Amino acid sequence: MFVATSHEEIPLLGGDVTEGVVRVGETVRRPTRPSTPSVHALLRHLEAAGFDGAPRVMGVDERGREILTYLDGESGLRPLPPYAVTDGALAALAGLLRRFHDAAATFRPPPDAIWEDGSNDDRAPELVGHCDVNLDNVLFRDGLPYAFIDFDLARPTTRLFDVVTTLRHWAPLADPLDLDPAQRDLAVGPRLRLFCDAYGLPPRDRRRLLDLARLRFSRSYAIMRTRAAAGGGWARLWAEGAGARIRRAGAWLDAHQDELHVHLV
Ligand SMILES: Nc1ncnc2c1ncn2[C@@H]1O[C@H](COP(=O)(O)OP(=O)(O)O)[C@@H](O)[C@H]1O
Ligand SMILES: [Mg+2]
Missing domain, CATH: 3.30.200 (Phosphorylase Kinase; domain 1)
Incomplete structure (x- = not known):
């Protein structure tokens, strides 16, 4: 080493x-x-x-x-290694997110707290979530997720909203065109279910999950466009097609929502 x-x-x-x-x-x-x-x-x-x-x-x-x-391990970078897309990794991630949420739920932010803007929730905040659980913000050890990094987008939100953002990347909820080759043949419906079971998501949240994902896509698009207008890294992401990817993900979800929903209820 x-x-x-x-x-x-x-x-x-x-x-x-x-x-x-x-x-x-x-x-x-x-x-x-x-x-x-x-x-x-x-x-x-x-x-x-x-x-x-x-x-x-x-x-x-x-x-x-x-x-x-510095935490040891590998973050999930593209091209994704096979271990990053296994059901075992998804279940471990769900358990990790649950433990993080349970610990974060007792955090009382200082009154003058400043968070990255991301006002795309639909409900009153319950806790400070990570809000950016992409594969490259998770560290793997022995092929399983064990830590989150990059809390730059953390902010008050709901558990369900953080779950939705996580599933966007991990189920994943995306147009196959935008997926890493290792993710293209994943059974998204069963993976949604597996994640919800391992997290312990209650039925009322499962029923709302995909509607909230659609809401999130439309709001993220608007927020990202605003951030991109300010320049910097977000402008580069936008120029590389981040907005178009969100639009495609929304269209893909419209086409598949009913069949995916069956796995959640
Ligand atoms: N605490 C940490 N321990 C180990 N590696 C880290 C840590 N923080 C960041 N890294 C590595 O640096 C990369 C980029 O850092 P990150 O904090 O995610 O920045 P960015 O905002 O650019 O996504 C990560 O993908 C990871 O490989
Ligand atoms: Mg990062």
């Missing part, structure tokens, strides 16, 4: 948004943003609550970057 010397900065590639994520020894340094103090409060709460599936906060370095613990 490669061991970094103390001050060497090793770029961490694979994230799609943040420039300048580096590993330094057993730490990760990331640029801060207005929401960073709020995210740190969340991460410290998770630590105190005994949730071990997230990096620990170690402070801010002399260059103003956040310092997080």
Whole structure:
């Protein structure tokens, strides 16, 4: 294994948004943003609550970057390895998200908390969710998800909404055109069911899940377009077709919603 010397900065590639994520020894340094103090409060709460599936906060370095613990493992980067799309990985992810939600549910954000804007929910918030459980924001160990990274989009939301965002990427709920080759032959309906069972999602949430996914697609499209207009990483994502992908996912869901719904009720 490669061991970094103390001050060497090793770029961490694979994230799609943040420039300048580096590993330094057993730490990760990331640029801060207005929401960073709020995210740190969340991460410290998770630590105190005994949730071990997230990096620990170690402070801010002399260059103003956040310092997080480096976690071993691989994030789910494209092209996806076969282990990232197994039913076992999906069930482990659902269990991880449930434990994260249960720990986050007792977090009371500071009154002046600032979160990344993402006002696309339909209900009053229940907890601070991760809100970006893409495959590249999950670390695998021995072929199974065991930790979340990249809490940049964390914000008050509902459990169901965070579940929907997660399933968007992991079931996945997407036009096959946009999938990684490893995801193309997955049985999406049974995987929705498997995830909900492993998470322990109540029947009333299962019944609403796909309607909420459709709502989310339309709202995410609008939010992403607004973010892209401000420039930076989001503008690049938009230029690379992120908006069109959301539109295709919405159309795919319209065509398949009834057959998928059968697996949830
Ligand atoms: N705490 C961490 N431990 C280990 N690897 C990390 C950690 N944070 C980030 N990485 C690695 O760096 C990559 C990009 O970081 P991420 O925080 O997801 O940034 P982005 O906002 O660009 O998605 C991740 O895909 C992962 O491989
Ligand atoms: Mg990321």
